[in-house]
Amino acid sequence: MERKKTSGAGRMILEKRQRSPLLPDFNLFSLIQRNPGTTAIGRSFCLASGLLYQLTALIKDGLNVREGGERVKLHFLGTAAAEGFPAMFCRCEHCMKARQAGGRDIRTRSSVIIDDILKVDFPPDTLHHVLRDGIDLGLVEDLFITHTHLDHLRAEDLAMRLPVYAHGLDHPLRIYGHDAAVRKCREAFGRPDASRIRLSRIVPFQTVDTGTAKVTALPANHDPDETCLLFFIEKDGKRLFYGHDTGLLPEETWAWLEQTTLDAVILDCTNGNLPFTGGHLNIEAVIGIRNRLRDKGVLAKDATVIATHFSHNIGLLYNDLTNIFDPEQILVAYDGMILNV
Numbered sequence: 373m374e375r376k377k378t379s380g381a382g383r384m385i386l387e388k389r390q391r392s393p394l395l396p397d398f399n400l401f402s403l404i405q406r407n408p409g410t411t412a413i414g415r416s417f418c419l420a421s422g423l424l425y426q427l428t429a430l431i432k433d434g435l436n437v438r439e440g441g442e443r444v445k446l447h448f449l450g451t452a453a454a455e456g457f458p459a460m461f462c463r464c465e466h467c468m469k470a471r472q473a474g475g476r477d478i479r480t481r482s483s484v485i486i487d488d489i490l491k492v493d494f495p496p497d498t499l500h501h502v503l504r505d506g507i508d509l510g511l512v513e514d515l516f517i518t519h520t521h522l523d524h525l526r527a528e529d530l531a532m533r534l535p536v537y538a539h540g541l542d543h544p545l546r547i548y549g550h551d552a553a554v555r556k557c558r559e560a561f562g563r564p565d566a567s568r569i570r571l572s573r574i575v576p577f578q579t580v581d582t583g584t585a586k587v588t589a590l591p592a593n594h595d596p597d598e599t600c601l602l603f604f605i606e607k608d609g610k611r612l613f614y615g616h617d618t619g620l621l622p623e624e625t626w627a628w629l630e631q632t633t634l635d636a637v638i639l640d641c642t643n644g645n646l647p648f649t650g651g652h653l654n655i656e657a658v659i660g661i662r663n664r665l666r667d668k669g670v671l672a673k674d675a676t677v678i679a680t681h682f683s684h685n686i687g688l689l690y691n692d693l694t695n696i697f698d699p700e701q702i703l704v705a706y707d708g709m710i711l712n713v
């Protein structure tokens with residue numbers, strides 16, 4: 373597990389599923405071999421301290437150590453717009469560069485999972501996310517759907533939670549979405565047994581108490597043909613705003629947000645530095661929203677603002693984005709990024 377303070381924001385802990393440079397693989401056998409003069413007492417000491425060292429590493433890895441008190445784990449499963457980045461069929465120079473660069477320049481369709489039990493959106497890359505990051509999707513209790521665009525709701529795959537396809541589940545998955553999302557789900561898997569899936573229609577400004585979090589649906593400005601939702605998520609004393617997909621926020625959403633405080637804000641940056649917003653945001657608009665939240669006193673003292681949902685059309689790779697956003701103290705999301713806020 374790699375953990376470091378971020379350079380720009382410098383206030384949350386980043387983790388990646390890698391061996392920590394602070395806790396490297398410890399090979400006791402080779403240590404003793406490299407020291408042939410080691411006495412029996414020395415070897416015992418080595419053995420004891422080595423075991424303690426490995427035990428500490430295992431505990432830290434296993435518990436996903438949270439420093440500085442109660443934190444909420446935000447795990448970014450995908451951070452691309454609908455086509456992926458590199459895009460599925462695209463041969464443009466940006467996609468070519470991203471394919472060559474690999475790592476943080478490989479972006480899949482967007483979703484976030486919070487504390488392993490609350491998920492936002494169910495994109496077509498979900499199986500890939502599960503396999504890539506070792507997610508136990510059977511743990512997820514609540515799934516909130518922002519809207520029905522193909523990169524946010526692959527309803528057919530939710531049927532994989534039904535009998536024959538899934539075993540060993542001990543609770544239902546509760547799914548929440550507006551009417552178009554509910555309709556798409558019904559068409560995909562009908563009305564399954566409530567022990568497996570429970571589907572609820574929600575409307576803007578409705579608050580759902582899941583038992584582990586309170587989630588309020590807020591209007592987006594995205595697709596005029598459906599009621600696209602953004603989510604205000606309150607969990608373990610932390611307040612998060614899941615702000616995509618959307619263009620410039622509706623005033624009614626602003627009015628609601630300005631009554632609260634936020635510890636983390638995730639914003640749509642589909643259009644990068646392209647000179648338009650429409651149903652999505654660009655870099656200028658992300659910074660503008662951050663500034664208004666800050667000026668209105670909505671951002672908590674150590675709040676984290678994160679840009680995500682990037683299109684290949686912007687032609688900006690991860691390093692290009694961090695060069696732009698670091699001075700603004702805005703984080704650039706990447707696939708697999710974990711923040712403890």
Ligand SMILES: [Zn+2]
Nearest residue numbers: 453454523617
């Ligand atoms: Zn999208």
Ligand SMILES: [Zn+2]
Nearest residue numbers: 462464467684
């Ligand atoms: Zn492309």
Ligand SMILES: [Zn+2]
Nearest residue numbers: 519521594617
């Ligand atoms: Zn969309």
